[in-house]
Amino acid sequence: MNGSKQKSAYDRMVKRVSPKSEKPKSLCKAFFVGGLICAIGQGLKDIGVYALGLDLEDASLFCSFCLIFLSALLTGLGVYDKIGKFAGAGSIVPITGFANSIVSPAMEFKREGFVTGVGAKMFQVAGPVLVYGITSSVLAGVLAHILSLLGR
Amino acid sequence: MQAKRMGRQSCRLPSRPRVQAFASTAGKKEGEGPLRETFDVVVKDDTLGEKSWEKAEKRMLADTVTLCLNKAGVREEDVDLFLGGDLLNQIVSASFAARGLQIPFLGLYGACSTMAESLLLGAALLDGGFGSRAVCATCSHFSTAERQYRFPLELGNQRPPSAQWTVTGAGATLLTAKPDFPIAVESFTVGRVVDFGQTDENNMGAAMAPAAADTLLAHLKDSGRPLEYYDRIVTGDLGQVGYALMRELCEKEGLALGDRYTDCGCDIFSPEQGLLAGGSGCGCSAVTLNGHLLRMMEKGQIRRLLFMATGALLSPTTTLQGESIPGIAHAVSLEVV
Numbered sequence: 001m002n003g004s005k006q007k008s009a010y011d012r013m014v015k016r017v018s019p020k021s022e023k024p025k026s027l028c029k030a031f032f033v034g035g036l037i038c039a040i041g042q043g044l045k046d047i048g049v050y051a052l053g054l055d056l057e058d059a060s061l062f063c064s065f066c067l068i069f070l071s072a073l074l075t076g077l078g079v080y081d082k083i084g085k086f087a088g089a090g091s092i093v094p095i096t097g098f099a100n101s102i103v104s105p106a107m108e109f110k111r112e113g114f115v116t117g118v119g120a121k122m123f124q125v126a127g128p129v130l131v132y133g134i135t136s137s138v139l140a141g142v143l144a145h146i147l148s149l150l151g152r
Numbered sequence: 153m154q155a156k157r158m159g160r161q162s163c164r165l166p167s168r169p170r171v172q173a174f175a176s177t178a179g180k181k182e183g184e185g186p187l188r189e190t191f192d193v194v195v196k197d198d199t200l201g202e203k204s205w206e207k208a209e210k211r212m213l214a215d216t217v218t219l220c221l222n223k224a225g226v227r228e229e230d231v232d233l234f235l236g237g238d239l240l241n242q243i244v245s246a247s248f249a250a251r252g253l254q255i256p257f258l259g260l261y262g263a264c265s266t267m268a269e270s271l272l273l274g275a276a277l278l279d280g281g282f283g284s285r286a287v288c289a290t291c292s293h294f295s296t297a298e299r300q301y302r303f304p305l306e307l308g309n310q311r312p313p314s315a316q317w318t319v320t321g322a323g324a325t326l327l328t329a330k331p332d333f334p335i336a337v338e339s340f341t342v343g344r345v346v347d348f349g350q351t352d353e354n355n356m357g358a359a360m361a362p363a364a365a366d367t368l369l370a371h372l373k374d375s376g377r378p379l380e381y382y383d384r385i386v387t388g389d390l391g392q393v394g395y396a397l398m399r400e401l402c403e404k405e406g407l408a409l410g411d412r413y414t415d416c417g418c419d420i421f422s423p424e425q426g427l428l429a430g431g432s433g434c435g436c437s438a439v440t441l442n443g444h445l446l447r448m449m450e451k452g453q454i455r456r457l458l459f460m461a462t463g464a465l466l467s468p469t470t471t472l473q474g475e476s477i478p479g480i481a482h483a484v485s486l487e488v489v
Contacts, residue, residue: 019313084308108304
């Protein structure tokens with residue numbers, strides 16, 4: 001029996017039979033829900049600036065706090081996973097998705113204790129984002145510094 | 153010994169151990185599906201009032217075994233063997249259930265093929281005279297499987313349409329050496345591990361279909377039977393994708409499966425439930441066999457059933473390390489005598 005030939009023939013069969021994700025539909029859903037979350041964020045920022053009299057930087061922080069809180073609350077109420085099922089990347093990419101990725105394992109692993117469960121597993125999903133996010137920001141900072149020295 | 157062995161992978165059981173009783177417990181979603189009338193118990197709450205999902209799964213299995221014994225009017229001390237397993241690490245649901253039941257216990261791991269694996273071993277042990285009653289049982293729980301194999305429940309992620317939904321449910325079959333009951337385990341085929349190089353853990357049906365086709369071919373060859381011998385051939389949890397692939401693979405070998413072939417993963421949920429490619433998990437074939445299928449045999453609507461539970465023998469570690477997914481399928485032939 002020719003193993004690899006059989007396997008690639010099977011791969012083609014699997015590809016033909018497996019249902020495809022409906023890309024245009026998924027993209028539209030992601031675009032509108034993601035856009036809606038960002039619009040809410042902008043609204044919160046405007047509240048910060050115009051109603052609370054914060055400067056731009058503090059208003060941005062206020063906006064992030066509110067969004068994180070709302071996402072954590074909706075995760076706890078069991079709503080955010082339903083939004084995510086509908087919107088896909090639209091609700092994963094904004095900061096609310098990041099909050100959801102930390103709150104959901106914290107909830108899931110509470111039964112294994114606060115140290116060995118919640119503490120150890122909380123960054124199970126978000127961990128890689130933090131590691132590579134911080135690493136790349138350090139590298140970008142170093143690069144920016146070198147460029148600024150060269151440009152002087 | 154020669155008299156019992158047929159071909160490379162199969163055995164016949166001359167004493168034909170009987171099914172004395174069977175029982176099934178299904179979760180809430182399964183209880184809303186097309187097979188809802190066939191389950192003995194549908195739980196209202198998937199936690200079963202327990203503090204953790206793992207405890208709920210263990211409880212579901214233990215309760216289903218107890219229910220099965222009660223239906224037969226048999227006490228725990230009258231059962232010689234408990235053969236069972238589940239999907240969790242170290243098969244804790246089965247061993248923790250066995251802790252309470254106090255029936256001599258052999259833990260099995262065959263992933264989602266466990267129902268067939270336990271049945272064939274139970275029947276073989278009874279046929280060999282190593283006991284007079286054996287209870288074969290398995291279970292799975294959506295929420296324990298998710299946290300072990302995938303993501304936290306509340307994480308807002310999407311699944312591709314080929315993904316399957318782990319069934320919350322437990323099934324138990326009580327086998328007896330006494331020939332006083334109508335449904336018999338007549339022969340079985342032990343599956344080989346088959347791997348066609350599939351790596352997508354969101355498409356388990358595709359990983360397992362070649363194993364199911366391989367076992368079916370082996371069974372027919374070893375037993376010398378035509379496909380038409382069986383009224384019904386059932387696979388465990390191939391789902392929509394694996395079901396289509398199984399048909400195609402068999403067609404290539406000149407076997408037109410036709411109406412007699414169904415899959416528990418396709419039958420347990422309706423498309424309206426929005427659970428993508430269908431059900432999976434040890435519980436999927438266990439509740440379908442110990443509900444729908446054995447009830448049909450009792451009524452004489454199926455006289456010869458080839459039950460083939462299918463398993464994907466992966467772990468989260470092997471998937472992360474880029475290994476392909478090996479599949480297995482065991483076949484058990486059940487007949488109304």
